[in-house]
Amino acid sequence: MTETIVAYGLSTEGPCEPAALERELALFAESGCTAAEISLQNSLAVHAGRVNGPEVERLAAVLRRFPLRYTAHGPLGMNLMDAAHHDLHVAVCRAMIEATAALGATVLVVHGGVWEHGLAPAEVERRKRMEVEALRALGDVAARHGVMLAFENLPPLPHIPETHDAWGIAAQVEAVGHPNVGATLDIGHAAMMATAKQQDLAASIAAMAPHVVHLHLQDQCGRLDTIRLPGTGEKLAYGTGDLHAPPGWGDIPLERLLAGFAPRAGTVMIYELSERFFRFVPETAAALRRLAARVGTARQAA
Known part of the structure; x- marks a missing residue:
């Protein structure tokens, strides 16, 4: 490990229930991972914006059995730019922060920043300010619980x-x-956005780098979901969409991109591998170990 990347591992993908969670974490630990991201969006840890204490403790008891560093992922539908449901999103995020801390996890991945096509520019800016104010207030909550909020690019x-x-x-x-x-x-999401907006992928990654405290890797082709293809197998065949495929199955030059990448010290690297590909966890963990060692090497040599 380096001072920059302090741990690496995979995200849990199945139902976040004790038995299934234990199987996934055992597989990660046996494969040499030093971290895991807990998919709280697949759990019963929060209901109606409130922490479900008994369920959180059931999960925490499983996590304590493994020598892993933990991060957590919040709801995929969380959106602090959703004006109609803003207060509910804030309440759920607060509860997720509390659940993250109770699990002994140090980072909560937060989604957001989604708005409708055709929204007036002034309204988009108003909602962006609303999101900023909410994240600042939630940052205070996170600080009290010893948690870092990590706002993800979609x-x-x-x-x-x-x-x-x-x-x-x-x-x-x-x-x-x-x-x-x-x-x-x-990085996979950034590749798709680079395709959509004709951006340079390395430049977009560099733009986020000073703020990065948590890293999601996956492989895909950076192709947009423009063909009606039901199921992971068909999307994989065409190389379209957000594939979360094993390393080397897509077109993202992870080694080159990571060599020039300089996130904040203490970053945890997580590979989000679709559950469909879980028989490739050992190979993915081995690739992660190599990739973690590559981070920032091009900058160090310069």
């Missing part, structure tokens, strides 16, 4: 009409200006 998908690109995420985190609010860089 991909352009059919159900995500408009969202921040890498520069937009960087601008939001900078505007928040809170020590407990950073960014999660998902």
